[in-house]
Amino acid sequence: MIDDRDQVTTELILKRCRAIKEYRLCINEAEDFVVGTMATKAISFDLEHIGEMATHYSESFKRAHPNLPWNQLKGMCNLIAHDYENIRPKEIYTTVFADIDSLDTILSQELNK
Numbered sequence: 001m002i003d004d005r006d007q008v009t010t011e012l013i014l015k016r017c018r019a020i021k022e023y024r025l026c027i028n029e030a031e032d033f034v035v036g037t038m039a040t041k042a043i044s045f046d047l048e049h050i051g052e053m054a055t056h057y058s059e060s061f062k063r064a065h066p067n068l069p070w071n072q073l074k075g076m077c078n079l080i081a082h083d084y085e086n087i088r089p090k091e092i093y094t095t096v097f098a099d100i101d102s103l104d105t106i107l108s109q110e111l112n113k
Helices: 004-026 038-054 059-064 070-082 089-111
Strands: none
Touching: 004 038, 004 089, 038 070, 038 089
């Protein structure tokens, strides 16, 4: 059973995942992911917050979910927060179009237990 703090964190991350899924409708390919556009800024904001929120999970939750990319979540947060001008569009594109779906699925299953 998920504790209250982990549940709130999961719900907040899922909210950000679903917002990213909406924003990505504006992007057709990696070249469209141009730093500075409205959709890119919105997606980057949500990715940064997902990475930050992931640090709020309990150690027991992290141990129970070794399949989640804990270091990459925080790494993406740091990249966006501290090195935004050097973001590689293809890296973000992959995150937005593949990794977000996996994260959403895993966390949704956790809430439905």
